[in-house]
Amino acid sequence: MNSPRRRRLDAELVRRGLAASGEQARQLIDERAVTVNGAVAERAARAVLPGDALDVLRPPRFVGRGGEKLDGALTALGLEVRGRRCIDVGASTGGFTDCLLQRGAASVAAVDVGRAQLHERLLATPRVRNHAGVNVRHLQPGEVGGPADLVTVDLSFISLRVVMARLAALAAAGGDLLALVKPQFEAGRREAAAAKGVIRSPGVWRRTLTEVIAVAEAEGLAPQAVVLADPPGAEGNAEFFLHCTKPPAGDCAPPASALGGTVDAAVRAAASLGGLVV
Structure with missing residues (x-):
């Protein structure tokens, strides 16, 4: 049985429609506005699973950081x-x-x-x-x-x-x-x-x-x-x-x-x- 595929956090935010672009996803992470399973995420390169709960605490003000x-x-x-x-x-x-x-x-x-x-x-x-x-x-x-x-x-x-x-x-x-x-x-x-x-x-x-x-x-x-x-x-x-x-x-x-x-x-x-x- 294959293990679930892990993805970078910034890419997964875009895939799930929680960020409009990779740049915006990284901006949100830099602003500590993203949580993974309830904990604040600190790295855009963090690997996440399809079943992980991702939340954006506040929308970014601008389309890019x-x-x-x-x-x-x-x-x-x-x-x-x-x-x-x-x-x-x-x-x-x-x-x-x-x-x-x-x-x-x-x-x-x-x-x-x-x-x-x-x-x-x-x-x-x-x-x-x-x-x-x-x-x-x-x-x-x-x-x-x-x-x-x-x-x-x-x-x-x-x-x-x-x-x-x-x-x-x-x-x-x-x-x-x-x-x-x-x-x-x-x-x-x-x-x-x-x-x-x-x-x-x-x-x-x-x-x-x-x-x-x-x-x-x-x-x-x-x-x-x-x-x-x-x-x-x-x-x-x-x-x-x-x-x-x-x-x-x-x-x-x-x-x-x-x-x-x-x-x-x-x-x-x-x-x-x-x-x-x-």
Whole structure:
């Protein structure tokens, strides 16, 4: 007699219709909102049996865990979304897009190099324009309706420095750009490989943030602040939101000391979560 087939918890949540996607399932597990036979589950990779009782304690607010990250950053920075035209670069399932919609965005152009990823609920929303299969390396503002009031960015496996010129062009004068800086993709390949993909060095966090900020300034953006992203990235990687404005010609960025203070504060916050000393 064959033993019942075990499945990963995140996959089983999707199979049973308790989560809309694997990303949403992992978000629920990260939020300790899933129980297995009455006990809170802590790992998405946990093996479960067909007869195990799975329960979701509360529905997720967004279609992807990125929505929680963006929501926290918008609140921390005091950025207004209501009535603004937005571009979401690296939309994937649509966590950022969903957050922007719930905060009252007039419209969101969801851009991603992948296809068939955006959540069906967002695809059915008139305020969303889906630009799947679009590589930001070659993206022109005219392809997404022109420069936007607010540009959000969540990219993986590429440095923001490589595409900063394209990102800057997507923001309208007087607009905002909010980019998720991922040190594991900003550090050199050898450095990231040595860390096995999880950067835990406050020195590397600070250096990569400084490098991205320098490129943003070179592309005509005015960096305003850095805040720690919460929840953290994959495998517990510390990630940071960089807020820039697109000033009219002649305007200048805030004093470096003020911006540097937010970098230091964000790095200290990340270090304290990991029990590190800065």
